[in-house]
Amino acid sequence: MFTGIIQGLGTLFEKRPSGGGMIFGLEADFDLSDPEEGESIAVNGACLTARNIKGRRFYVDVSPESLQRTVLGGLQAGSRVNLERALRLSDRLGGHLVSGHVDAQGQVKQRRAAGDFTLFSFSLDPRLTRYVVEKGSITINGVSLTVNSCERDTFSVSIIPHTLAVTTLGMLREGDQVNIEVDIIGKYVEKLLSADRDDKAAPSRINPGFLAEHGFL
Numbered sequence: 540m541f542t543g544i545i546q547g548l549g550t551l552f553e554k555r556p557s558g559g560g561m562i563f564g565l566e567a568d569f570d571l572s573d574p575e576e577g578e579s580i581a582v583n584g585a586c587l588t589a590r591n592i593k594g595r596r597f598y599v600d601v602s603p604e605s606l607q608r609t610v611l612g613g614l615q616a617g618s619r620v621n622l623e624r625a626l627r628l629s630d631r632l633g634g635h636l637v638s639g640h641v642d643a644q645g646q647v648k649q650r651r652a653a654g655d656f657t658l659f660s661f662s663l664d665p666r667l668t669r670y671v672v673e674k675g676s677i678t679i680n681g682v683s684l685t686v687n688s689c690e691r692d693t694f695s696v697s698i699i700p701h702t703l704a705v706t707t708l709g710m711l712r713e714g715d716q717v718n719i720e721v722d723i724i725g726k727y728v729e730k731l732l733s734a735d736r737d738d739k740a741a742p743s744r745i746n747p748g749f750l751a752e753h754g755f756l
Contacts, residue, residue: 540626541581543634543676543683545706549582549622551614552596561601561612563587567622571595579625579639583707584681584718585609586625586639609641610716621681621706634683635676641718642667645679647711648693657703658687659711660695663719668692670721670729678720682706 546569553564565582574592580599581587587599606612614620626632649660661679663671671677671689678684682702687695703709711717731745 541586541623541637541639541681542626542630542632543584543637543678543681544623545621545682546623547705548707549620551616551618551620553598554614554616557600559603560606563599563601563611563614565597565599565620565622567595567597569595569622571597571624581621581623581625581637581639581681583609583611583620584637584639584678584720585611585641605641608643609718610644611718613716619707619710623681635678636723637678637681637683637720638723639681640720642720644716645719647713647715647717650711650713653697655700657698658695659698659708660693661717661719662693665692667719667721668694670725672725675725676722678718680707680717682708 547567549565549567551563552566553562555562563582571592574589574597576590576592578589579586580589582599585605587601589597589599591598601611643664645661645663647659648662649658651658668689668691671686671694673686673688675686676683677686677694677696679696684696684698687697698708732747
């Protein structure tokens with residue numbers, strides 16, 4: 540699990556095909572203190588397994604599924620990426636719970652300045668926008684953000700200068716593709732509420748009445 544609070548940037552220094560997928564060589568801009576072979580690291584929001592860690596450099600295997608679902612396949616040598624190491628149970632949860640499992644790609648529809656802030660509008664598959672709510676959380680290229688507004692197939696976010704400066708979001712232009720992960724909690728709630736009523740297992744106590752009683756609806 541991750542929080543969507545980026546620890547630093549990295550640079551892709553090697554990219555080569557392997558078994559239908561790809562192998563990436565990455566170099567972090569920050570020290571990987573106490574690195575562990577096989578640990579999880581989010582690269583532009585996609586959870587990957589780090590191996591052959593030497594100093595600030597490491598390699599990851601990118602599966603065909605990850606290449607199809609994310610924008611990682613479009614990266615080239617020299618591309619900059621957002622990096623976050625996996626969450627420790629003792630860490631502060633500064634963003635929100637992020638699984639590192641990208642749901643879909645989206646496109647930057649609009650970027651405009653609003654005082655010191657930058658407003659972005661993104662497209663999103665309409666099948667996923669039901670998980671996007673105003674003032675809820677969403678992850679763009681691994682960065683935890685708050686939703687300003689949402690429509691049938693678009694949503695917008697307002698990004699502060701600090702986030703633009705320390706992540707790759709500042710490099711985004713209209714037309715660029717991004718990795719999007721919606722809030723995982725909404726998907727679990729939907730799954731519970733849509734469970735088969737004929738299931739022989741004990742019925743769940745979680746239902747619309749329960750959620751309303753406890754302030755979730």
